[in-house]
Amino acid sequence: MLPLINSSRRLLRLSHLRGAHVAAHKLHAEPQNHRSLVRVEGTEASAFLQGLITNDMSHLEDGATSMYSMLLNTQGRVIFDTIVYKRNDESFLLECEQGRVNQLVRHLKMYKVRRKINIDAVDGDYRVWCVFEPDIDMKNISKVDMESLYLNPRAESEVALPLSGAVDDILVTRDPRMKYLGHRLVVPSMRNTLEDIVSGVQVGHGLFRVLRYRLGVGEGTAELPPTKSLPLEANCDYLHGVSFHKGCYIGQELTARTFHTGVVRKRYMPLIFLTDPPGPVANDSAITNEKGRVVGKVRGSDGRHGIALLRVEECLKAETLTVNNVPVQTFRPAWWPIEASKKVK
Structure with a gap:
């Protein structure tokens, strides 16, 4: 298993500054078992993805650790929704629906031609987790909060979590769609829980989907x-x-x-x-x-x-x-x- 290159150490340092704020919130963690990962790596990986996805790979080059995107057909309709994670300058993970991993691999390979890249499923190596607050008051999302988020969205790309223990093999990022969806963690599949690395978190199931519905965010084939x-x-x-x-x-x-x-x-x-x-x-x-x-x-x-x-x-x-x-x-x-x-x- 290849190690993930991530910003966990910086997040740990930030957690000391914002620990009081984090502790005041009720965090839940859920494994996203319906989501899996496809790896694209090689010297031309970034240029390859740039011609396929709706978002701009330069965001990752400028320091973002993840970004939301879609892959469309030639008629401009969605065939995959994805979150792209940066592992390093030549390696990226594309999150997609678990049941469509092989379809995504085939779709990417169809456009590979002679590019110097490798494309393979790594759904057995990692699991995607989300850590979030399930009880957001939708009516009290302030105008100031919205302006800070949308005028400079990348400024809100990372916020500290109360992490502890061995986290060097974990990729941690703010959910790139919006901060109200919390954080996403790409975790080695051997870890069955986050309770040993995220302080005060409650592990559950089903609350994240309800949160997405309350916010009006769709995901996956259905x-x-x-x-x-x-x-x-x-x-x-x-x-x-x-x-x-x-x-x-x-x-x-x-x-x-x-x-x-x-x-x-x-x-x-x-x-x-x-x-x-x-x-x-x-x-x-x-x-x-x-x-x-x-x-x-x-x-x-x-x-x-x-x-x-x-x-x-x-x-x-x-x-x-x-x-x-x-x-x-x-x-x-x-x-x-x-x-x-x-x-x-």
């Missing part, structure tokens, strides 16, 4: 159906996952045209069930307003929380919304940047 989802509808632009300044990449033309000249009328948004659904809510279930008009589709649900692809303006103006005769509500997430309102009218 929520981002391959070849059907558009990156801007999935809020890839709001989640720091697409660059509009880099060169060409597969699917770039439609994405750039929509951003610069089009209108993003539909976006992924949180869904709240006002009563308990009588049974599981199937993905693609229609969401209708008081006039019976279909204004969106469910993309995932867990109890009274869900995520849906909605017609933004119509849903925010609707008097009532229902799914399978169950009343639901939605709201514009507080973390959406201010300029969002200009794009949905």
